[in-house]
Amino acid sequence: MSQVIVDDLSTLVEVLIGDGYRVIGPTRSGSAIQLAELTDAGQLPAGWGVETGPGHYRLRRRTDNAVFAHSAGPQSWKTYLHPSRRKLWSTDRNGTFEPAAEETPRYALLGVRGCDLAAIGKLRDVLGGGSHPDGSFQARYQSLFVVAVNCTEPGEVCFCASMGTGPTAGAGADLTLTEMPDHFLVSAGTAGGRELLARIGHRDATTAETDAATAALDTAAQRMGRAMPEVDLRALLAGSRESSHWADVAERCLTCGNCTMVCPTCFCTTTEDVTDLTGDHAERWQRWSSCFELDFSYVHGGSVRGSGASRYRQWITHKLGTWHDQFGGSGCVGCGRCIAWCPVGIDLTEEAGRLAESGHG
Numbered sequence: 001m002s003q004v005i006v007d008d009l010s011t012l013v014e015v016l017i018g019d020g021y022r023v024i025g026p027t028r029s030g031s032a033i034q035l036a037e038l039t040d041a042g043q044l045p046a047g048w049g050v051e052t053g054p055g056h057y058r059l060r061r062r063t064d065n066a067v068f069a070h071s072a073g074p075q076s077w078k079t080y081l082h083p084s085r086r087k088l089w090s091t092d093r094n095g096t097f098e099p100a101a102e103e104t105p106r107y108a109l110l111g112v113r114g115c116d117l118a119a120i121g122k123l124r125d126v127l128g129g130g131s132h133p134d135g136s137f138q139a140r141y142q143s144l145f146v147v148a149v150n151c152t153e154p155g156e157v158c159f160c161a162s163m164g165t166g167p168t169a170g171a172g173a174d175l176t177l178t179e180m181p182d183h184f185l186v187s188a189g190t191a192g193g194r195e196l197l198a199r200i201g202h203r204d205a206t207t208a209e210t211d212a213a214t215a216a217l218d219t220a221a222q223r224m225g226r227a228m229p230e231v232d233l234r235a236l237l238a239g240s241r242e243s244s245h246w247a248d249v250a251e252r253c254l255t256c257g258n259c260t261m262v263c264p265t266c267f268c269t270t271t272e273d274v275t276d277l278t279g280d281h282a283e284r285w286q287r288w289s290s291c292f293e294l295d296f297s298y299v300h301g302g303s304v305r306g307s308g309a310s311r312y313r314q315w316i317t318h319k320l321g322t323w324h325d326q327f328g329g330s331g332c333v334g335c336g337r338c339i340a341w342c343p344v345g346i347d348l349t350e351e352a353g354r355l356a357e358s359g360h361g
């Protein structure tokens with residue numbers, strides 16, 4: 001569809017709220033850009049960018065008022081589609097059993113970058129697909145309205161271009177924006193997006209405006225802070241099982257699991273049963289889990305992956321290798337969150353590069 005110009009996002013947010021959506025978007029909160037519910041486009045982080053690096057994330061003031069000129073923050077949209085904690089059921093001593101009444105809000109996600117749009121697609125395949133789809137995820141996913149953003153400001157830890165997920169957002173969004181200095185270039189990807197766009201003020205884009213946006217995206221693709229090595233990562237990881245490199249990573253890795261918590265595609269959970277102090281009431285909760293937890297691989301008698309080396313190897317092998325076998329593509333979208341939020345600055349592009357250099361695979 002042709003692209004149009006929208007001057008600001010206030011009407012878009014108003015119309016989405018009027019249609020019953022809870023609009024989630026980036027806001028400045030404390031010392032990070034955090035996702036939160038918006039009641040007004042004025043809550044978007046105008047004039048704030050970020051500076052990132054391995055184990056490093058800082059807000060920085062920009063000289064303009066761009067609202068989407070910041071790379072990925074600590075949270076991902078996973079938080080809304082696959083909550084970190086949710087009650088599954090409860091029971092009482094008298095034998096009553098209650099499945100948890102679950103809220104399934106209609107979310108409009110505003111500002112989803114290409115990498116994160118791809119990550120939502122991966123969660124859809126993993127949690128919403130297969131013979132036992134997760135009903136909670138499906139209900140949330142099916143009522144989504146997605147406003148994607150073509151990224152013109154990649155950060156130091158970004159490598160979506162080398163993973164084929166950005167900086168241009170792929171298919172799957174209802175609307176896609178490109179933020180330019182005084183306006184947004186907008187295109188609709190679905191009937192719902194077209195219908196919504198018809199209700200907000202816009203004008204046709206000129207050729208000069210679309211050309212400027214294309215040039216900005218081309219420049220962004222050249223400015224990625226990092227890249228994955230150009231090798232067959234699936235074969236590389238399959239051939240690296242016995243690499244001495246894992247011991248080297250284990251010297252640095254704290255097995256804290258931060259990388260899995262911030263990752264927009266990590267989906268693993270565990271369940272916990274809790275009782276009240278009287279023992280009359282019990283509940284089962286699901287919470288995010290991580291392959292870095294010792295209990296994650298616990299089978300009768302002990303953990304299968306007892307060492308940090310084996311747990312790091314499991315994580316990166318699944319992300320870059322065996323995910324292909326399970327789901328037909330990589331489990332990594334190149335958002336860079338695991339690099340920025342690793343307390344010791346372990347960088348999976350560098351680790352993959354070292355494996356490639358050592359001749360494994």
Ligand code: SF4
Nearest residue numbers: 263332333335336338
């Ligand atoms: S592995 Fe790291 S870079 Fe890849 S999607 Fe997960 S957090 Fe992003």
Ligand code: SF4
Nearest residue numbers: 253254256257259342
């Ligand atoms: S790689 Fe970094 S973030 Fe991940 S578990 Fe190890 S120390 Fe924690």
